[in-house]
Amino acid sequence: MGPRWKGKGADAKALADPMSEIVSQLQSSLLQSNALGSLSGCSVLLAVETEQTELLTRACFGKPIITAEKDKQWFQLGLEEAFYLCNSLKCLKIVGEDNFVKNDLDLWLHMKSKKDNFPDFYKAYSHLRMKNWVLRPGLQYGVDFVAYRHHPSLVHSEYAVIVLSEGDVGRLRVWADFHCTIRLCGSVAKTLLVLHVDKNGHGAICPSCLESYSVEECTIMRWSPEHSRNDQTASENGIT
């Protein structure tokens, strides 16, 4: 299953406008403007002007929030998105309720307090983002993320991503879970991508632990004895 581009010329558009470049522009712009987000429960709110609105949209970070304000556009960033801009791209500062900028450690502890498996999810998120995959929440497909080759306006998401941690016993525990998930992914033309995050004994005390984590990726796909023989004659395929 290759990428499903949205309409003719979408692949050429994507090729001419690499995601790495867009994210790079966003990074410079946020850095220049000393962008400041603020914690708000399980998300981070960020107010930006027109240029950055466009860059955030093109780079596919957060979702715009409609407000009455005319000169500012508010974006709601997910925990992983916000931490990626802060910790990996270092182009965003985030303030807490006390209006003081949180350092990396405080932010990490806050994220963890809001989401138990944040360290694993963030490792998975940043692992793919750094390789220019665009990630969006996968909730509507019952998975953790969906991954796009480029902006969702140009291409459908190719992968339904599930993040598994060491000792994770809640999901994909029995084969029925696998088949259920694979079938669901198949019905929406996505490939199931499992990212298994191994902390390698490094816990999650501070963000620098992330460097010691490793990620193993595998795809799981339905297989059919007939379809895998389409190089042969119909009778050889058992189709009679």
Added chain:
Amino acid sequence: MGPRWKGKGADAKALADPMSEIVSQLQSSLLQSNALGSLSGCSVLLAVETEQTELLTRACFGKPIITAEKDKQWFQLGLEEAFYLCNSLKCLKIVGEDNFVKNDLDLWLHMKSKKDNFPDFYKAYSHLRMKNWVLRPGLQYGVDFVAYRHHPSLVHSEYAVIVLSEGDVGRLRVWADFHCTIRLCGSVAKTLLVLHVDKNGHGAICPSCLESYSVEECTIMRWSPEHSRNDQTASENGIT
């Protein structure tokens, strides 16, 4: 990963000589000669003449045994192979130690007594064999079977097959098992194919239970964020 043919023209040879046809010829020949195998521990011994020696070899059933007899060639069939010729192709009778022909039920009970998971293994074996996949033991790769698109003299095995039963807790239990198996398969250029046999509540009292079993197949492959983007530029792939 497509089929890896052994040398030039091997794929054309395979196409011109479909496995379904070869098995069909073997079936007729064994039927005509009232072929009779005999149980011998965890295998079935079968003595055949030249024509059938060639057909068994081409259809890839059993392995020849070297004996001093000049006019007969002995073949040692695995439990699944023997039962497939008996029960599915109905071209082989098998006698026990008492020299009486065993009926399907007795044979089934014997096979089960020799191999606990015989019902699941046989379902998996026959499921693929019926679709013209050639199966050989996978012991040397730490899996249950290896599957070939055609005769092993023409093509390398494509799949390393693992058979999982309901409630199977011994194998592929944790992700480390998966990664270990996937890496091993990758190093010998095979794709891991997991066949999950579901008895659908039908037990394994007699061979007719097999008809109620279902098989779910999936392939599991390593995935790399870079290699999956080879349609893009090197920098977009994160390769710098």
